[in-house]
Amino acid sequence: MEILNYNKNTLRRQLLQQRAALSMELWRSHSDLLCHHLSTCPEFISARTILAYQSCRQEPNLDYLFTHTNKQWGLPRCVGKNLVWHCWQPSEPMLIGAYGILEPSPELPPIEPDNVDLMLVPAVAIDRSGYRLGYGGGYYDRLRADPLWRKMLTIGIVFDFAYVETLPIEAWDLPIDNVCTELGVTKSTFIYAAE
Template identity: 50%
Template sequence: MVDNSRMFLDPQLEKAELRLKLLQKRKALSPAEWQEKSHRICGNLQCTDLYQNSLTILAYISFRQEPDLSPLFSDKTHQWGLPRCVNKQLVWHRYSSGDTLKSGKYGILEPMSDAPLLQADEVDLILVPSVGCDRQGYRLGYGGGFYDRLLSLPQWQSKPTVGILFGFGDLLQLPIALWDKPLQAVCTEVGWRQIPSE
């Protein structure tokens, strides 16, 4: 059930303004700050039971100073998956550290189209790149809707999702739309936060 007190007059407009502010903050990080905060995010994630108990984990390649998860990909106790944008959908491929990647249509590095596919029933955890997240687990992305569409599909709805972001994007409340899907947890350089189930 949607809490109407959280509805905003124009959530898309408010999201666009907020997204711009948070992306500017992210862009202002020095390379050393970005690397250090990313390293702490990886460490916080590795300490969680959810991460340790997951065999196959979907992640992403950092773009525009998103938190860098690439140090995790050498962890051979997990199998990794990376997304490829096909039309308006994300298709997931197996990835091992060192596999060839190519620039996709948005300039993001993606697996090759002939890399082995991953199906939903093989996946234990999804690490979701996020510009911002709020206390209820609602996420602010880039506005393309790729993850909203993915997480609305029946085969993906039960998968644990963790928003990966820097601490300045961990907000009290975000404007939400009816199609927004809350995440189960948030991981920043400050720590790990489980979202209370309603």
């Protein structure tokens, strides 16, 4: 899919419609392939503490990684206009947050940026330069604008149809370091794809 002359709202609507149109079978198989590729890339393998997300609106589902890898996971809560991160493991219950997204309990221990090795970033789309189109709330933009979080290694998570040539960008947009789709993990010109 080539993106050139569309505004962000139009793109967001089109890509969310395309993602929503995926059959449940295709969504699950693409999510499983994505998790497989992610679990074999060096950045993931070497990370001990990883920030992730709970899938909503047919985002790639990361449940396989939560239950089949030995990592300390961090999940976000939306607090006002910010994301607050908490330690979480699959055995711990989730709560429904303000946007209908599952969130960790606020009673779970918080995670500070110095203790994190990798952030898995959800997106509506990501382009070849690493720029991300989110949902429009600015949560990840504000988080990554903070110098304490900006230095963190990131992998953007999208299905391949949403890994596009170019996106419209704003002055505050920061590129993602790597992108993972059901076809593999791309970092600059290097591709880590499991055999």
